[in-house]
Amino acid sequence: MKILHISDLHFPKKISLFSLRGKAIVGYLNYRLRRKSKHPLVLVAAMVDAIQNLDYDALIISGDLTNVSHPSEFQNAKDILKPILTDKTFLIPGNHDRYQKRAMGPNPLFEASFAEWIGESVHPHFYLRTKRIAGKLFVGWDSNLAIPRITANGYVPKEVVETTTKLMKEPYVLVGHHPLWNPNTEVESSTHRLSNRKEVVEGLQRNPPDVYLHGHTHTNWVKLPGKETPFTIVNSASSTRLSDRKHECGFHLIEMGKTTHYRRFIYSENKFTETNPILYEETEGIV
Structure with a gap:
């Protein structure tokens, strides 16, 4: 089984400030003035091209296709991803895809835009979706909150964790947006992390996934199974960002068999090339 994992795409899109409201105005200005240059269109095109040739x-795709969840951003993301949106694709939303309350219920923009690739809902009251691809079961969570202030916290209800561990009767891959573990050098702030992740990790111990795929923190890593989190955790964020001194960006191709191999691809000299994965033991970080 070969799983290609990308995340935190933050596709560039020009938006009129008059069409925004609340914290989306601040978020969009932050994107235009600080982050836009870090996600150049040439890198976006190179990523799509690389995926087509793998x-x-x-x-x-573990979320953050947009920047402030504006309706035009969802269509823009869909247009860019069109060459690689197939029956082999599975997506979940990130916190930027839930940036505004109007991006959520009763007709969430993410679900409306990507209905063909988000799998089937398995519970009527909360976000828990599954999709079988090439015989493998993938489970998707939505850990995001539409918070009025400028924060990026997440939360996974206890019922979602319990239902996941009870219903999954076979090996599965879990996809969320927020990390369940961070290296000691990448500890998240209190306004950025999954607020109940210790409880989530404890709950997953009853029936852990083969691997947990996430994004949110814009630096790549692979955490190998340990005592507290007895499953691999892979972070492929941000797949469309230029690397710098603080951010090791790119995406992973996970080859699962009798043994598992982690292949990492980074943007260099106008194309994506393979490089060494960044591997951690559980003891080198914290839940």
Whole structure:
């Protein structure tokens, strides 16, 4: 099984300030003035081209396709991803895809835009979706909150964790947006992290996934199974950002078999090339 994992795409899109409201105005100005240059269109095109030329069984996107969840951003993301949106694709939303309350219920923009690739809902009262690709079961969570102030916290209800561990009767891959573990050098702030992740990790111990795929923190890593989190955790954020002194960006191709191999691809000299993965033991970070 070959799983290609990308995340935190933050596709560039020009938006009129008059069409925004609340914290979206501040968020968009922050994007235009600080982050836009870090996600150049040439890198976006190179990523799509690289994916089209890779051999994989499943393409997983763990959120943040947009910047402030403006309606035009969802269509823009869909247009850019069109060449690689197939029956092998599975997506979940990130906190930027839930940036505004109007991006959520009763007709969420993310679900409306990507209905073909978000799998099937398995519970009527909360976000828990599954999709089988090439015989492998993928489970998607929505850990995002539409918070009025400028924060990026997440939360996974206890019922979602319990239902996941009870219903999954076979090996599965879990996809969320927020990290469940961070290296000691990448500890998240209190306004950026999954607020109940210790409880989430404890709950998953009853029936852990083979691997947890996420984004949110714009630096790549692979955490190998440990005592507290007895499953691999892979962060492929941000797949469309230029690397710098503080951010090791790119995406992963996970080859699962009798043994698992983690291949990492980074943007260099106008194209994506393979490089060494960044591997951690659990003891080198914290839940």
